[in-house]
Structures are given as structure tokens and as C-alpha cells.
Amino acid sequence: MRTEILSLSGSGEAGVGLGVGAGGDVIKKIDLAAEMALFDVLQERNVSCTVISEETGRREIGSQPTNLYLTVDPLDGTTNAIRGLPFMAVSIAASRAPYLKDVETALVSDLFHEVTYTAERGKGAHRNGERIKPSSTPSLEEAVIGIDLKKFKIDKLVDLLMPMLRKTKHLRHLGANALEVCYVADGTTDAFIDIRGKLRVTDMAAAYLILREAGGIIVAPGGNELNVPLEASQRVSFVAVANTQLYETIKKDLGFSKP
Ligand SMILES: [Mg+2]
Numbered sequence: 001m002r003t004e005i006l007s008l009s010g011s012g013e014a015g016v017g018l019g020v021g022a023g024g025d026v027i028k029k030i031d032l033a034a035e036m037a038l039f040d041v042l043q044e045r046n047v048s049c050t051v052i053s054e055e056t057g058r059r060e061i062g063s064q065p066t067n068l069y070l071t072v073d074p075l076d077g078t079t080n081a082i083r084g085l086p087f088m089a090v091s092i093a094a095s096r097a098p099y100l101k102d103v104e105t106a107l108v109s110d111l112f113h114e115v116t117y118t119a120e121r122g123k124g125a126h127r128n129g130e131r132i133k134p135s136s137t138p139s140l141e142e143a144v145i146g147i148d149l150k151k152f153k154i155d156k157l158v159d160l161l162m163p164m165l166r167k168t169k170h171l172r173h174l175g176a177n178a179l180e181v182c183y184v185a186d187g188t189t190d191a192f193i194d195i196r197g198k199l200r201v202t203d204m205a206a207a208y209l210i211l212r213e214a215g216g217i218i219v220a221p222g223g224n225e226l227n228v229p230l231e232a233s234q235r236v237s238f239v240a241v242a243n244t245q246l247y248e249t250i251k252k253d254l255g256f257s258k259p
Contacts, residue, residue, distance in 0.1 A: 001034055001037040001038060001041070001074070001090055001111075002090075002109075002111050003037075004033045004034060004036075004037040005030060005033065005034050005037075005075060005081060005088070005090075005111055006111060006112070008029065008030045008033055008081070009030065009081045009082070009084055009088070010081075010082075010083065010084025013029055014028065014029055014030040014081060014082045015028050015029070015030070015082035016028065016029040018032055021054055021055040021056070021057075021232075025054070027055050028078055028082060030075060030078065030081050030082060031054075031055055031074065031075050031078055032055060034074035034075040034090065035053060035055045035056065035072075035074040035075075037074070038051075038053075038072060038074050038090075038092075039051070039059075039061075042061060042070075043061070046062070047061065047062065047068075048061055048062025048063055048064045048065055048067065048068070049061055049062065049065055049067070049068040049069065049070050050065045050066060050068070050069050050070070050098070051070050051072060052069060052070070052071045052072070052098065052202060052230050052231060052232055053071075053072045053073065053074060053202055053232060054073060054074075054200055054202050054203070054232055055074070056232075057232040057233075058231070058232060067096065068094060068095075068096065069094070069095045069096070069097065069098050069230060070092060070093070070094055071092075071093040071094075071095070071098075071103070071201070071202055071205040071206070071230045072090075072091060072092045072093070072202065073089075073090070073091040073178060073200075073202050073203045073206075074090060075088060075089075075090065076088060076089045076090070076091050076108075076176045076177065076178040076179060076203055077089060077175050077176030077179065079175060080174075080175045080176060085175065086112040086113070087110075087112065087174045087175055087176050087179065088110075088111055088112060088176050088179075089108050089109055089110050089111060089176050089178050089179040089182075090107075090108070090109045090111060091107070091108045091109075091178040091202075091203065091204075091205070091206040091207065092106070092107045092108075092206055093105070093106045093107075093205035093206040093208075093209060093230075094106070095230065098229055098230040098231070099227060099228070099229055099230060100201060100205055100208060100226060100227050100228050100229075100230060100236075101225075101226075101227045103121070103205055103206070103208065103209045103230075104120065104121045104209075105118075105119070105120050105121070105209075106118065106119045106120075106205070106206035106207070106208075106209040106210050106213075107206055108178045108179060108181075108182050108206050108207055108210060110179055110182075115127060115128055116128055117132070117182040117185065117186070117207075117210050118210070119206075119209045119210040119212075119213035119214070120213070121209065121213065122213075123213070124213050124214070125185055125186075125209075125210045125211070125213040125214035127182075127186050132185055132186040132187070132214050133185075133186075133187065133214050133215050134184055134185055134186070134187050134190075134211070134214055134215055134216040134242035134243060135187040135189075135190050135242045135243065136242070136243055136245075137190045137242060137243070137246060138243070138245040138246060139167075139245075139246070139249065140164065140167040140168045140169075140246070140249055140250070140253075141167060141168075141169055142169070142190075143168065143169075143170065143189075143190035143191060143246060144170040144171075144172060144188075144189040144190055145164075145168050145170065145171055145172070145189065145190060145191045145192070145193070146171075146172050146173050146174065146180045146183070146184075146189055146191065146192040146193065147161065147171060147173060147192075147193045147194075148173055148177060148192075148193070148194040148196060148199070149173065149196075150173075150196075157195070157196065160195070160254065160255070161193075161254070163253040163254075163255075164250060164253040164254060167253070172189065177192070177194060177199060177203055177204060177207070178203055178204055178206060178207040179207075180192045181204060181207035181208070181210070181211050181218070181240050182207055182210055182211070184211055184216055184240050184241070184242055185207075185210050185211040185213075185214035185216055186214065187242065189242075190241070190242045190246060191239070191240060191241045191242060191246060191250060192240045193238075193239050193240070193250075194236075194237060194238055195221045195237040195238070195239065195254075196237065197235050197236075197237045198235060199235060199236055199237070199238075200232065200233075200234065200235060200236075201228055201229075201230055201231070201234040201235070201236050202230075202232060202234075204236060204238065205230060207240075208226065208238075211240055216240060216241065216242050216243070217239075217240070217241045217242075217243070217244070217247045218238055218239070218240040218241075219238065219239055220236075220237060220238060220239075221237050221238070221239060221254065221256065222256055223251060223256045226238055239251075239254070
């Protein structure tokens with residue numbers, strides 16, 4: 001998959017639109033190349049499963065498709081890939097039932113830097129095979145925080161985020177949310193927030209397990225547990241934070257404790 005994606009990345013061809021995918025967005029040539037590469041691998045290895053992805057929606061392969069569900073984002077960071085910005089990933093989450101809480105095994109692979117994050121439920125999270133854990137950064141003044149602000153009623157969102165933004169010195173949004181949640185998991189950053197209600201569950205299912213297994217916090221706005229069906233059309237909002245102390249601050253600033 002890496003070869004197919006990187007050979008197109010940054011080329012004029014990569015961004016050619018090829019119709020609307022199951023998730024409702026225009027599929028770009030580079031997205032389709034990534035997804036086809038994934039299906040080729042599954043076929044070669046004779047894997048029977050149900051694939052849930054942004055582009056195809058839901059596709060059953062082989063004779064026992066309901067024994068294994070693969071929730072995939074074949075390419076996270078499409079715009080980066082089209083422009084040749086070196087921040088993009090493949091994201092794959094495996095489960096025996098089509099719900100986020102049932103994800104048992106996860107992989108997010110940074111294609112450009114050859115860094116792969118993995119997690120198995122109950123067995124921790126790893127970066128290129130080495131055990132990872134989130135940071136212990138306690139305050140917003142020291143933290144590096146990612147926020148996805150794109151395609152939202154920006155006024156409303158900024159109002160909500162303002163108490164937190166006032167205190168936050170280091171803001172980043174790198175353009176591939178799965179990878180940015182993994183950055184919280186290994187302590188590269190301290191939090192990542194996407195409360196637009198726009199992100200697809202296919203984009204974050206793998207990173208969700210990786211952060212939880214690393215020991216970080218990932219919850220719905222309001223602080224509730226995230227549990228949604230694994231479907232191509234399912235959207236999620238979430239707050240991903242490295243540790244309890246920082247989470248308590250963010251929770252207060254975002255007004256989670258208000259009724
Ligand atoms: Mg994608």
C-alpha cells in the first residue's frame with residue numbers, strides 16, 4: 001500500500017476526483033489506489049471479513065464475513081498526500097463485532113516516516129515494536145495541543161474552545177487525525193480535539209484503541225464513553241488527552257461539567 005500511495009503523492013494525478021464515496025465525500029484517485037491496494041492484500045491472503053471503509057462503505061469478502069470486521073481508512077490525510085505534505089497514514093482496526101468498543105487489534109502506519117503504531121486489547125500499545133505511553137504534561141501552558149477546526153461553523157466552535165485557547169501556547173493541526181491521536185499516545189503531543197461531529201469513525205477506530213492501550217484518555221464531549229457502531233456513515237466527536245490532570249483542565253475549560 002505504501003508504494004501505491006507514495007508513488008502518487010504530490011503528483012497532479014493524485015487529487016483527481018472519481019465520484020462520491022459511501023461516506024459522502026469525493027473520492028480522490030489516491031484514496032482509491034490505497035483502498036484497492038488493501039483489497040489486493042486481503043485477497044492474496046485469503047482473508048474472509050467485512051471491510052468497513054469511507055470509500056466502499058461495507059463490503060463482505062469470503063465465506064465467513066461476520067467473524068471479522070476490519071474498519072479501515074486506507075488513507076488518512078488525503079489533502080496532505082495530494083499536496084505532498086509528508087504526514088499521512090493507513091488506519092486498520094479489527095473487531096469481532098461492528099462497534100467501536102469491540103476493537104481488539106489496531107494499526108496506524110505513518111507511510112512517509114515508516115513508523116507503525118499497533119495495539120492489542122489488554123496488551124498495551126507500541127510504536128515500531130516499542131511500548132509507548134502518553135506524556136505527563138500537566139498544564140495547557142506547557143502542552144502541545146491539536147485541534148481540528150476545518151469545515152465547521154467556526155464561530156460556534158471557537159466560542160466553545162476560547163477558554164482553552166487563551167491558555168494554550170502551542171497549537172498544531174497536522175492534517176491526519178488518526179496519526180495525531182497516535183502522537184498523543186506516544187507523548188509527541190499532549191491532546192487532540194475534534195468536536196466538529198464531522199470525523200468518520202473509520203478514521204479513528206484504530207487510533208482509539210492505540211491511545212487507550214497506551215494509557216491515555218479518549219472520550220466523547222461531555223466526558224462519556226465513546227461507543228458507536230462501526231459504519232462508514234457514522235460520525236464522532238472526541239477529546240483525546242494524555243493524562244488525567246490535563247484532562248481535568250480541558251474538561252473544565254470546555255464546560256463538560258455544565259449540565
Ligand atoms: Mg481517508
